[in-house]
Amino acid sequence: MISFSRFTLDNGLKILVHEDRSTPLIALNILYNVGSKDEDPGMTGFAHLFEHLMFGGSVNIPDYDTPLQMAGGENNAFTNNDITNYYLTLPAANIETGLWLESDRMAGLDFSQKNLDTQKSVVIEEYNQRYLNQPYGDAILNLRPLAYKVHPYRWPTIGMDISHIERAELDQVKDFFYSHYAPNNAILALSGNISDTEALELVKKWFGTIEKRKIRKKILPVEPHQNEARKLILEKDLPADAIYKAWHTVQRTNDDFHTLDLITDLLAGGESGRLNTILTRELKLFSEINAYITSDLDPGLLIISGKLMKDVTFSEAETALEEVLTGLSSEKGLYDEMEKVKNKFEATSVFSNTSILNKAYSLCSYELAGDAGLINQEVGKYRAVDVAMVMSAAKKYLRDTNCSSLYYKSLRANK
């Protein structure tokens, strides 16, 4: 059970505080409700590029990192389809340094051409390192546009084409800031060695006078229902064949979300998951295989990806995979396995509560999904999933006509 207090400032900034006196540190998390789904299709990758620019200096502070390090702090950030999230930890006595830094860059950035040019180049190298210079690194770049035809989830956070980053201009940067970065579009959490009254007072002091801004309205196209199996085969110089399959599912606030999450745990949660037990161990068709669900605010995907063993054909591998998925529509083995994955889910949630950073982020993330209090309901909701729900969700979502399949075919003779 995570106890927390919740406040809202007059300018719309939401604040969550969790007190944990077992640590000498405080974690500060700020979530901005802007992600790659809010980008213009001609300007993708911008939310993530912007995350880099947020470290390039603000109105009163020329360099973000130095004062933080001077106060013994450590920080980082990430961007995904829905959000941009910034986080740091500091010795408790120095928390004001963190609030000073974060409030200053919320109040206004120092937009400089030099910073933009350098960070464009850093992001291009990030793209090269993570997506182009790794075998299978571009899988997600190919899978998303296959699964989504109109919704902005069709492009990855890094952007659908790196030329979009190359073209980014300073005016667009300014416009992006003022239409998305604002107290009324952010959620702030403090977790660690601080009381809620002290936290509120300090946040008010540093953020209270930043004015509300007009946030660009989210008008997101609804992805039309998929009703045909989609396939894409790519031939590449790779050491092994690989398969990626994606099924449309639901948003994380949907009633079926926990059932689908539990299904991916039955399939691939831990060494004893069905995919590993049957396809890797027993039939020796895959060298590795994984399943997960994207936890998105708009309808997301259930993704299964695996690399084939030597001399295994796509059709053998896929037929066996389909059989495992069909198995979810039968009660056989389900009761015991469900008890197992529920126990594991509960344990995982306790483990993640040992980190003040995790707690601060989770509070923000659940608040964005509707209510920070959901953090304490997750285990119960997951426990409430029953066999009938699993069987019916498997039938409903894991259909061939709801699936996009991407095949990497190795061109090597002796693969």
Add this chain to the structure above:
Amino acid sequence: MMSDVQRLRPPVYPVGKVNIPEANVLNLKNGIPVFIIESGTEDITRLEFTFRAGQVREKEALVASTTNMMLTEGSVYHKAEEISSMLDFHGAYINSSYEKDRAGIVIYLLSKHLSKILDLGREILFSPAFPENELETLMKKRLRWFLVNREKVHNIALDQFFESIFGKNHPYGRQAIEDDFSSIKPSLLREFHKLNYLPSNMAIIISGRPPVNTKELLEEFFGDLPGQELSPGSEVLHPRGEGPKKVHIPRKGAVQTAIRIGSATINKRHKDYPGLKILDTILGGYFGSRLMKNIREEKGYTYGINSLVTSFDLSGYKAISTEVSTKYSRNAVEEIYKEIDRLSNEPVSNEELNLVKNYMSGEMLRMFDGPFALAESFRAVWEFGLGNEYYYRLAERIKTISSDEIMELAQTYYNIDDLYQVTVGEE
């Protein structure tokens, strides 16, 4: 908008003395040492069994890692699937850990399941079956993983770097090749297990909030194991750098070049090591480091660059690593040497030294925050025969080191002629 007066920088308070809880030490009746570090707010336990059974103990490549990975692939009582189901059913996470010097397993569990998990842990560690069929499957999988990893410039550079600085015949430096994956037989693993996975070669490290009867449970499941004599190991072979100082491995079409520059150096037992840690932090050990500032934030050649100093039993090593745009690889290498050179020739400014000192003081709080971090920090000194006095010494060095001392350390330990350079990429 708030006036600038109100936006004045808040004062920074020095980080107080780090408070490191001492481990509770006990010995089981057969002599197995147990270290218990009580900490945290949740009823969870981190349980580590560690043996001197790492790569350094193997004669053929892959034997130490495979022995370790096969522990959960079937015991004389249970099949692999049964073992993993039992662990998953109790919500436990198991990590096999195989390193240069040590190997073992780490299990994260809810404290209420400790008895069950200790029972299973004993079985996994001391009654493995090394079944032929599972071994064959594992080696086929490992070969596929290996082939995928050998496509990554980062991994190729890492393997070659260890070979260059430690020598290709030393277990620290030896690279696996494709054929090694077909030569591992159950008998090799049984022999390695028999020699190295012995109660007399083991320690148990526990952190979190273990149940009150932990000591009794440990006696029950581990206290009666026969304490065998350790076979005297063969003569210790010392790692030595060999081969050309600069190696380039061509990868046609790579859009980035992986760079690794460094050498063997002193390890944690040496008195200069804490100072070397500070020097390394200045160079590339944090986000504001000189390498990051120059090569990423000024020039945009890379997504990231860092340096590290770390310790193995027989040697330490230091390394700078990065992946940079192919077209800038030459400039990046040049800039790296410039930064190394600067350490020996130019005193660090007070401002920069203070920054690093403050950053590292904060880092020391993070190193002991929570049961998982505490156990890792404990092991990181225990395996060198050291205790918390190492950390207090490090904290003291952080507080007192001068820029002259930093320069002297650089002159002693960062001689450019001693460094090995590995690049993997185009041209």
